[in-house]
Amino acid sequence: MSLYAVVGNPVEHSRSPYIHQLFANQTEEAVDYCAVKVDPDSFDSFVKKFFDDGGAGLNVTVPFKEAAYRLTERHGPRAMLARSVNTLYLDDSGTLCGENTDGIGLVRDIQDNNSFPIQEKRVLLVGAGGAARGALAELVNHEPSSVILVNRTFSKAEQLKEEFGNFAPVEAFSYDNFEATEFDLIVNATSLGLTGNLPPLEKNVLAPGCCCYDMMYGTGGTGFVQWAKENGAALALDGIGMLVEQAAESFSIWRGKKPETGAVISLLREQS
Numbered sequence: 320m321s322l323y324a325v326v327g328n329p330v331e332h333s334r335s336p337y338i339h340q341l342f343a344n345q346t347e348e349a350v351d352y353c354a355v356k357v358d359p360d361s362f363d364s365f366v367k368k369f370f371d372d373g374g375a376g377l378n379v380t381v382p383f384k385e386a387a388y389r390l391t392e393r394h395g396p397r398a399m400l401a402r403s404v405n406t407l408y409l410d411d412s413g414t415l416c417g418e419n420t421d422g423i424g425l426v427r428d429i430q431d432n433n434s435f436p437i438q439e440k441r442v443l444l445v446g447a448g449g450a451a452r453g454a455l456a457e458l459v460n461h462e463p464s465s466v467i468l469v470n471r472t473f474s475k476a477e478q479l480k481e482e483f484g485n486f487a488p489v490e491a492f493s494y495d496n497f498e499a500t501e502f503d504l505i506v507n508a509t510s511l512g513l514t515g516n517l518p519p520l521e522k523n524v525l526a527p528g529c530c531c532y533d534m535m536y537g538t539g540g541t542g543f544v545q546w547a548k549e550n551g552a553a554l555a556l557d558g559i560g561m562l563v564e565q566a567a568e569s570f571s572i573w574r575g576k577k578p579e580t581g582a583v584i585s586l587l588r589e590q591s
């Protein structure tokens with residue numbers, strides 16, 4: 320039996336153990352996966368001990384993704400771009416490797432599960448924290464016609480523009496200097512949903528046929544999904560599909576087998 324875990328704080332409500340157990344059953348892989356809450360100052364020592372004791376892989380969630388990036392000796396391409404890591408494992412020589420599968424999860428859910436190609440789309444990314452970084456690290460690989468970043472703290476949006484501007488046409492704004500135009504894809508990467516709030520966007524940002532995606536999810540949908548539906552979005556999606564797809568990519572890095580995600584997404588939706 321190979322041991323895996325998701326490490327975070329808080330982590331009690333993580334759906335990852337459930338999702339990975341479904342993947343393990345489906346692929347007939349001998350995987351045991353649990354959730355571990357770690358104090359902020361013991362993350363590094365936890366990771367070292369986990370792998371020293373024979374652990375096979377870790378998922379990393381809030382607030383440790385940047386710490387995991389710093390700890391990682393060999394970065395995958397998306398981890399390198401995002402400067403954050405959500406998947407850790409050892410290679411054959413025992414080197415600690417890290418990749419970020421969040422952006423892949425987001426893009427697969429949008430493009431593959433919901434048949435919405437990103438190429439040539441005008442993208443609005445709301446937020447400029449860790450979630451936005453992970454999203455951008457893969458969004459820029461799909462030739463959007465533009466990516467507009469809008470964030471409460473302008474300097475953070477500008478920083479992302481600096482880092483990602485070589486890979487796609489990226490512009491940065493604060494809510495104050497943002498002049499609303501139409502977008503084809505609007506991704507909410509803020510943590511505002513946690514407090515039941517919405518980003519301050521005018522409804523005229525939705526182009527006809529617009530896809531709105533909330534990277535968060537919650538029982539009964541999210542406020543942003545509700546807002547998108549009320550304002551005529553063609554697609555209004557919460558982050559459950561992304562959650563399952565990022566987990567599938569981690570599983571496939573670890574086990575070399577890509578699980579089938581559709582049934583798992585449906586199951587989680589039924590339960591939310």
Ligand code: ATR
Binds near residue numbers: 450451471509510511
């Ligand atoms: P995560 O890892 O979930 O991205 P984060 O790095 O703390 O968490 O980023 C949270 C994002 O939500 C940021 O874009 C943050 O804006 P700031 O960069 O200005 O902090 C955004 N956010 C959180 N609370 C907000 C609020 N009340 N109004 C607007 N944006 C908010």
